[in-house]
Amino acid sequence: MIKEVVTSSTEIARAMGVTIKYFFTKPVTHQFPDEPVEVYPRFRGRHVLKRHENGLERCIGCALCAAACPTDCIYVEAAENTDDERYSPGERYAKVYTINMLRCIFCGYCAEACPTEAVVLEHDFALAEYDRWDAIYPKERLLEPHDASKVVVVRDDEVFVNVSRWGKK
Amino acid sequence: MDLEFIISLIVQIVMIGVIAVALMTAFAAMVMVERKLLGRFTLRYGPNRVGKYGSLQIIADMFKLFFKEEVIPGHVERTVYLMAPGLALVPALMAFAVVPIAGAPFTLPFQIMGTPITINPWIANVNVGVLYILAIGSLGTYGVILGGWSSNNKYSLLGGLRTSAQMLSYELPMGLAMLSAILIVGSMQLTNIVEFQASYLGGFFWLILVQPVAFIVFYICALAEAGRSPFDLPETENELIAGFSTEYGGMKFGLFFAAEYVHMIVVSFIMATVFLGGWSGPFAQQAPFLGIGYLLIKVAFILFTMIWVRASIPRVRFDKLMKFCWKFLLPVSIANAAATALVLAVLFF
Ligand code: SF4
Ligand code: SF4
Numbered sequence: 001m002i003k004e005v006v007t008s009s010t011e012i013a014r015a016m017g018v019t020i021k022y023f024f025t026k027p028v029t030h031q032f033p034d035e036p037v038e039v040y041p042r043f044r045g046r047h048v049l050k051r052h053e054n055g056l057e058r059c060i061g062c063a064l065c066a067a068a069c070p071t072d073c074i075y076v077e078a079a080e081n082t083d084d085e086r087y088s089p090g091e092r093y094a095k096v097y098t099i100n101m102l103r104c105i106f107c108g109y110c111a112e113a114c115p116t117e118a119v120v121l122e123h124d125f126a127l128a129e130y131d132r133w134d135a136i137y138p139k140e141r142l143l144e145p146h147d148a149s150k151v152v153v154v155r156d157d158e159v160f161v162n163v164s165r166w167g168k169k
Numbered sequence: 170m171d172l173e174f175i176i177s178l179i180v181q182i183v184m185i186g187v188i189a190v191a192l193m194t195a196f197a198a199m200v201m202v203e204r205k206l207l208g209r210f211t212l213r214y215g216p217n218r219v220g221k222y223g224s225l226q227i228i229a230d231m232f233k234l235f236f237k238e239e240v241i242p243g244h245v246e247r248t249v250y251l252m253a254p255g256l257a258l259v260p261a262l263m264a265f266a267v268v269p270i271a272g273a274p275f276t277l278p279f280q281i282m283g284t285p286i287t288i289n290p291w292i293a294n295v296n297v298g299v300l301y302i303l304a305i306g307s308l309g310t311y312g313v314i315l316g317g318w319s320s321n322n323k324y325s326l327l328g329g330l331r332t333s334a335q336m337l338s339y340e341l342p343m344g345l346a347m348l349s350a351i352l353i354v355g356s357m358q359l360t361n362i363v364e365f366q367a368s369y370l371g372g373f374f375w376l377i378l379v380q381p382v383a384f385i386v387f388y389i390c391a392l393a394e395a396g397r398s399p400f401d402l403p404e405t406e407n408e409l410i411a412g413f414s415t416e417y418g419g420m421k422f423g424l425f426f427a428a429e430y431v432h433m434i435v436v437s438f439i440m441a442t443v444f445l446g447g448w449s450g451p452f453a454q455q456a457p458f459l460g461i462g463y464l465l466i467k468v469a470f471i472l473f474t475m476i477w478v479r480a481s482i483p484r485v486r487f488d489k490l491m492k493f494c495w496k497f498l499l500p501v502s503i504a505n506a507a508a509t510a511l512v513l514a515v516l517f518f
């Protein structure tokens with residue numbers, strides 16, 4: 001019994017030692033809205049519909065993104081550009097373009113499928129809404145991303161190991 | 170009835186009110202401190218969103234509890250169901266009555282109708298203080314078991330039964346640990362126990378020095394009595410939902426919650442008084458307020474260790490809990506008390 005008492009007391013003392021050690025270390029909690037979160041350059045967050053330098057939309061309404069999307073959360077309705085109403089350089093443009101952010105899994109297939117590099121996944125990830133219908137982003141919101149620089153910081157350090165160095169110490 | 174008696178009665182009632190309010194405030198603060206400290210122990214910050222450093226979290230929590238809808242389930246035994254939380258809280262508060270918080274009575278600097286007013290640093294200086302504490306301590310079990318039974322719910326009943334079994338079993342070694350201390354002092358009055366500790370070794374003849382085993386046994390039993398981790402079997406969330414308090418909500422749950430914390434605070438006061446010299450310390454005899462400070466420091470230390478234990482040790486299984494009590498703590502405390510008695514007999518007779 002003595003042995004049992006000794007071993008269990010040392011175990012308890014060790015456990016308490018571990019906890020008191022952590023008591024004096026700095027918490028690892030990330031104070032999110034107060035401190036920005038660091039993400040890597042290739043982090044896939046909220047989508048943005050890009051424009052050309054001259055202000056025209058890159059999107060040509062081809063709906064390839066919608067076809068590529070595994071969760072079917074993109075809806076595209078194309079319309080013809082006219083000379084009076086020109087939205088994109090080509091013949092057609094996306095009249096309706098919505099993404100349902102509640103269904104999106106941020107796989108990035110849409111960006112990969114897009115022939116004009118119009119839809120791009122950027123770094124903003126703070127996508128909470130008060131109304132769930134607001135999570136279906138219309139084209140206007142996708143064209144103008146709100147400023148996320150307060151909550152997201154993109155790391156610019158060398159995070160990718162050169163392929164030629166793979167497997168070497 | 171003369172004037173003096175009436176005034177002392179009023180002073181006494183005011184004192185009771187002050188202590189009760191102070192204990193409830195301490196409960197609220199304790200909940201906060203515990204959440205903060207547990208956070209730090211697990212590398213978190215704890216609540217820090219309401220007010221500066223989360224200091225207003227207590228008020229937010231209290232508001233929440235007070236304004237919750239009072240739901241009384243249809244299947245409960247109404248009267249007993251409503252009584253139980255009170256029955257749990259009141260004994261926990263009552264046990265504080267015999268704890269002396271300072272050395273000497275304090276005389277107010279003014280008089281009312283020619284009568285000087287003295288405030289005693291205790292509510293009742295019972296000459297069987299230790300027995301009183303143990304008796305009141307076991308009353309707290311009623312709140313738990315009646316709460317569990319009146320809820321008419323298997324989980325609650327099991328939780329209540331389990332808890333009362335735990336509380337009653339751990340009372341035995343607790344009493345025996347106290348006995349070892351009393352044997353040395355030769356008095357059951359808590360003021361005497363403190364004065365005894367203050368009068369030898371330059372005021373540092375704390376009973377923990379001569380009775381370390383009794384102190385450890387008492388500490389473990391105190392954890393079990395107050396339902397603290399690792400003996401928090403009353404609220405085994407993972408197997409009994411919330412034990413006896415499953416069917417309670419709002420302020421009724423709040424009272425059970427308060428009972429647990431007040432129990433823990435009061436038991437720390439008793440521990441500090443019996444084993445750590447209570448209010449005694451340098452110059453405490455002359456300046457009563459210094460004594461309160463010393464006592465509070467000791468109590469704060471004990472409470473800290475209780476939270477520390479909670480952060481470190483996982484909950485024990487129920488059969489092991491009982492086995493530990495009956496097959497280990499009880500024999501150890503009996504042996505300790507017997508050895509104390511033997512040594513004292515050899516030394517002094
Ligand atoms: S990221 Fe993936 S899931 Fe989201 S819209 Fe693009 S393809 Fe669909
Ligand atoms: S975003 Fe790209 S893939 Fe999708 S409709 Fe527009 S052009 Fe086509």
